[in-house]
Amino acid sequence: MVFERLKLLSTEGEIITGSKEEGKIIDKIKAFFHEVSDEVRVTPIMVMNWKQRDLILECSGRKIDASLFPYSPSVDLETEVSESYELCNNKMLKVKINNLFEVNKYYEEAIEKGCNSVVFSLDDEIRRFVIKNGNLLSTKPSPPPYIPAIYVKLSDFQLVKGKCRLLADSEFNQSTGYIVEGIKNAKYNEEIHVTAHHDHWLAGERDNLLAVSILPELTSDLYETHLISFTAEESGSLSFSPFSWSYGSRKFLQGIRTDNVLLNINMDNLAEDSLTVKLTPGLRGLIENEVNVLEIPEIYTDSYSYVKSGIPSVNIGSYSMLHYHGEFDVVNPGDPKLNQNIELTKRLILKVINSKIEYNFNEMVNYLDDVMKSLPLPLRSYLVNVEEKIRERNERTYRNLLRFYGGILYDDFADVKLFHKIFGSIEARKRNKVCIEDYGCIKKERNDEIYNKQYEYFINTLIHEINNEYIEQIYLI
Structure with a gap:
């Protein structure tokens, strides 16, 4: 059933928080939760919806396939290309990166040097990544990014040279994102929140529709189980805060009483690679030794919102960057390692939530x-x-x-x-x-x-x- 749910959700394509497409996927998740829950709630939150309406990159008369990085502004410019920060004033800078998390370091430097745009490349897979302005770990309001950043495939990177035309048309709107919550009553009133997020860039099956598809199989007879699919994990902050991720879970936790939430277990980026569990000290004994366990919170997922709210948290995921935020983030249901990780994830979580939980x-x-x-x-x-x-x-x-x-x-x-x-x-x-x-x-x-x-x-x-x-x-x- 996991893969059937996954492929059903995947048909909706890229889900950006606050988009029309999000409404369609919400209906499907609600249907999944109704099958296993005593109550299903949908919590609306105000979000910023970003959309790429049009993008044209043309160099020396040749159009190049590209994607616009969120939150790039709209521009229409003709420019020369530079591969040097020192020479990129009022020019397009091209940067080859080793991973997507290098993007904002180079983006900031491009702004400091007066570049008018940045073109990134990593490999032959179209990607998205949110660009920021200011302290990258600030949840406070920040001015929006003011030069565009785009991504091209590595095989096309050599074509970005000479004189180029860049037409980027993006749209920002205040909108509504939706958090879906399935609640199953049990022996104890203490709550366990088992969480994932449904908004995603491009294909998004590993990150994070697979985890959403596992949620309906994770309920407890001991603790009141809250299965939660968050919006606005990838983007959505109303104020362009550079801490752009896990906005939906932060807003959700600000709006509820958390005294009774015993534990959070979050799943994010489940893939074929070995699983890693990151958790707060006091929970190590809950997790079997067959996975790598680190006693440190994971900052880049919704689990961190729980930690900052004073709730012990476990995050389960793979740390593969192979198709991270990419167009080829599509899983093979027949992959034995992936199936093994799905079963291991389910077993780990079910054991925890169906046993008496005590903090160490x-x-x-x-x-x-x-x-x-x-x-x-x-x-x-x-x-x-x-x-x-x-x-x-x-x-x-x-x-x-x-x-x-x-x-x-x-x-x-x-x-x-x-x-x-x-x-x-x-x-x-x-x-x-x-x-x-x-x-x-x-x-x-x-x-x-x-x-x-x-x-x-x-x-x-x-x-x-x-x-x-x-x-x-x-x-x-």
Whole structure:
């Protein structure tokens, strides 16, 4: 049944949050949930819908197949092409990338150098990726990107040269996205949220229609099970916030009481590669040893919204980038490894939600012990009391501590740390630029003896201020 559901959903094509196509896929997901749930709810949320209406890239009289990266603005320009940042002022820059997560690093540099557009390529698969303006880990409003970015296949990349015409016609509208929730009552009133997302770029079967198709097979006789298919995981923030993903789950959790949500289990990007489970400390004992388990939250999925809301979370997925956000993200139902991963995912989740769930508080104590070694002494002294409460199995303290996780970005992929603002500031001592979730980006402008002394003073002051901020917050938990 999993593949039958998957292929039925896949017929709707690319699903961008707030689009007409989303309404069609919602009806199908509702039908799936009605078969296994006591109640089905649909929660509308306000989203920004982006749409590519037209795109023409023509170089030296030859049209080139391309895709427009969301949230590119509309333009109609004739321009020369440059392969050098230093020479791209008022020109189109072409950039060969190693993975899609490099896009915004190069996009930002292109803006700084005055390029009028950017053309990316990775391989021979059309892709999409959201471009951003500002601190990439900020959930706060940000001005929209103001130069377009497009993607061409690697086999066509050589054709982007000389003089080109770029016509990009995109549309932004306030719209409505929909979250579908199937609820099955059980012995205990405590809730388990098993989640996935239905919006997707291009084909989107691994990311993330396959996970949505598995949801109806995951219910519990012990706990009230909420099967949730989120909108606006890939895009949709009303304010162009650079933290562009998992917007739908953030809004959803802001609108409900979360005290009774015992656990979140999220599935995202299930593929043929080996599965990796990322979870918050305290949950390691719930997961069998036949998968790779990392005791760290996954920042790039809806599971992170639960962590930031103080809810222990498990994320299950593959970390293959082979067809990520690509036109060939279509699975083969006969693939033995994929079938094995589907069955393993189902077995892992069903075992967890049909067993008595207890947090292992010692896991968090041990993790906190390790974190505290790198924290300033005043904060450590306060955390000793927090640690003691968790050791005494104080669930409220344990859950509130999860809210102190945050992201740090200094490479292609973000790290997640408890008390991330301090760790980000420490990291800034040895990096040219570090972005810290909902705090800002720290950039070292020079590297000479005089400036380095000033910069060290600046970092020490930041750490002192952040330390005091955390102490005030810790006091309340």
